[in-house]
Amino acid sequence: MIPLIIILIAVVIFVQIRSMEDPLKGIEFDYHSTKLLVEPDEEFDIITTLTNTKRRFVPFIKLDQAFPKELLIKDAAPTITSDARGYNRYIRTLYIMPRSKYIKRETAILPERGRYIFQGAYLRGGDFMGFNDQLKKYSILREVVVYPKTVPTGDIEIVMGGIMGDISVRRLVMEDPILVVGFREYSGREPMKAISWNHSARVGKLMVKQFDHTIDPAISVVLDVEGKGLEGDGDKKEFAFSAARTVCQSLEDKGMKYDFLTNATTADSFMRWSYLTESIGAQHFATIMEGLGRATHTHVESFSTLCENFVQKRLYDRFVILITIKDRADTAKDIAYIEANNGGKVFVISAPEHIIGGEPADESGIFSETAV
Numbered sequence: 001m002i003p004l005i006i007i008l009i010a011v012v013i014f015v016q017i018r019s020m021e022d023p024l025k026g027i028e029f030d031y032h033s034t035k036l037l038v039e040p041d042e043e044f045d046i047i048t049t050l051t052n053t054k055r056r057f058v059p060f061i062k063l064d065q066a067f068p069k070e071l072l073i074k075d076a077a078p079t080i081t082s083d084a085r086g087y088n089r090y091i092r093t094l095y096i097m098p099r100s101k102y103i104k105r106e107t108a109i110l111p112e113r114g115r116y117i118f119q120g121a122y123l124r125g126g127d128f129m130g131f132n133d134q135l136k137k138y139s140i141l142r143e144v145v146v147y148p149k150t151v152p153t154g155d156i157e158i159v160m161g162g163i164m165g166d167i168s169v170r171r172l173v174m175e176d177p178i179l180v181v182g183f184r185e186y187s188g189r190e191p192m193k194a195i196s197w198n199h200s201a202r203v204g205k206l207m208v209k210q211f212d213h214t215i216d217p218a219i220s221v222v223l224d225v226e227g228k229g230l231e232g233d234g235d236k237k238e239f240a241f242s243a244a245r246t247v248c249q250s251l252e253d254k255g256m257k258y259d260f261l262t263n264a265t266t267a268d269s270f271m272r273w274s275y276l277t278e279s280i281g282a283q284h285f286a287t288i289m290e291g292l293g294r295a296t297h298t299h300v301e302s303f304s305t306l307c308e309n310f311v312q313k314r315l316y317d318r319f320v321i322l323i324t325i326k327d328r329a330d331t332a333k334d335i336a337y338i339e340a341n342n343g344g345k346v347f348v349i350s351a352p353e354h355i356i357g358g359e360p361a362d363e364s365g366i367f368s369e370t371a372v
Helices: 002-019 153-172 197-203 233-253 282-294 303-312 328-342
Strands: 027-033 044-052 058-068 079-082 087-096 100-109 114-118 121-126 133-138 142-146 180-185 207-211 219-224 258-262 264-266 275-279 295-299 319-324 345-350
Touching (some): 027 142, 044 087, 058 114, 153 233, 282 295, 319 328
Parallel strands (some): 219 319
Antiparallel strands (some): 027 044, 264 295
């Protein structure tokens, strides 16, 4: 019995001596999310990995991860506290064997639009007997961008109905509404129905038809978020972001090209955002969606300057879908300026009114397609 006790004491002393070295030496930490861009309430996984590169047992590690307070982890088991920066700290205690990994996969959601930063972690390690304690910070930043939600499509469809109605009228007065004036190489952004399979077979690569531009609708989506810092401006801007997403999605679904112009800023220096030239397809839409997800509640220029910039682009005879946080009356002067210099028609989505384009609905609820 005594020899066994002596052996156990010797083992404990040996383990204690080994663990009294820096307990976090050789410990590598990393984490990532399985998705960078998500819909609101879309599930994604956060994968945390601790790697022990040494041939020694680490008996105690406290893992303290800082996640955005809006993040919801399903079936969260660790202790959760909050800090002064507004982050939730997910804390768990564990051990790690020699030359091994600890991997934790957790399912999470983010309910609201925005860019969310994950702030890395603190690791605290200790020796076998609890005498030695070391703290180490791992500043590994990760981000997840949440798209805006869609808004009810009834009002949006009023705008689209007005545009489609005008397009139908134009086509009725054209001699040949399906005149093909040429072909060009398929870029991946055009709808499949635009591909000329016969011409593609002749040249050996995918080619799309080019139609007479006199019947091709020209559409611009303009997003304005200039505010006065009043209470409720934030909600109006969130509605505007959602309305912009819904409008662009509707145009994509209908196979209609459009360009995009905004005075909204984005978190970090997101490129190709303030103006996107006319296009259609997954890449065009994805760029707009990521920008809308990253968009902040600040603006780079006034609404009037935004309208002037649009006119200076010399985009003539266009349908303009204007999404703004202003009251309709506050936009009339600038809209008249666009129409006088553009020759097209402006449809308004006013966040304060939640009504869309042309004239406001009359008492019977019938929408007028006449532009403001």
